[in-house]
Amino acid sequence: MAMDTFAARGYNNASLQEIADRAGVTQAGVLHYFRSKTLLLASVLQLRDETDTDQDLERPRGLAFLHHLVDTMRRNAEREGIVRLYAVLSAESTTEGHPAQEYFRERYENLRSDVAAALAEACELGEVRADVNIDEAANAIIAVMDGLQIQWLLAPGSVDMAASTDRVITALLAELADKPA
Amino acid sequence: MAMDTFAARGYNNASLQEIADRAGVTQAGVLHYFRSKTLLLASVLQLRDETDTDQDLERPRGLAFLHHLVDTMRRNAEREGIVRLYAVLSAESTTEGHPAQEYFRERYENLRSDVAAALAEACELGEVRADVNIDEAANAIIAVMDGLQIQWLLAPGSVDMAASTDRVITALLAELADKPA
């Protein structure tokens, strides 16, 4: 599977040869199916999205969504491949002309609005105001998950991804609920 | 300068040719100086460390250290190159056999103990107990900075790195100060 190779090596350093070997076909065979390495990457990302969205049929709201994020981190501690895939590709995508740049830009945009909405719901702020505090907190929650994954990949024993994520969410919620009072 | 090329392309995708062009020498000239691409990367990372440590002669303690982290994020918003260098290389380093893997492992280890110490000092917990909460919070603070950088590189207008970092630190401190009471 191509996904495993991209996960192990990133995009730039992954060769079609290695991907082909792992899939049990020739390098030319891979290119016959996907027309280029870039399109192969796009297919891998699309496949992962479809697999993931099949699991969460309905997006939970408010606190439930935030707890769902913590659960995902807990599950991720058992899926090193997927964690590395996203960690490496998202950072790689910030380089000039990377083929996954648009993908990750959109991905983060969606994540930001989802998390911000969940935070607002959890605080019962409704949609009254587009509070800048909410956006800052949403960005921070997404960031902490991404950053923890890198630390965890390098030193799994020193990082509890779910616990640290939960701590940040709890702390931020306390602040958000406090201040407007 | 090699740093700029690694920052723009990451390690894998950066070619000695491009580095040489930017430095105004030939590709062979670069390899004469640094014996291999791997050693060149090591030199770049070492140079950056020396440059940075010249600035902070003495490590501040407690709250001052945490505020220093926020200041660094504020400064980083004006140094896209350095931000990208670390964001891309640290994620790349989690792949198999990456030459910067040991460097980042140590770097995070040091960061974790520095931030944990600062948190303990800020809460006046002294060194009484190696509280697991402190470590979770320290990991989270480091993580939020790393994650924010990736989001910021992809969408600078949507992310205030310093503000989000400050928010997380403040929120976590409030929690830490609360609970043991």
Added chain:
DNA sequence: GTCTATATTTGGATAGAC
């Protein structure tokens, strides 16, 4: 549809001239 063979380019690295 998957293979073999090959074209084409590019990468890192070395040898030796100046």
Added chain:
DNA sequence: GTCTATCCAAATATAGAC
């Protein structure tokens, strides 16, 4: 010390046989 020239390996991609 930096250059030119070159080597070798690896990568993406294409053409055409089966």
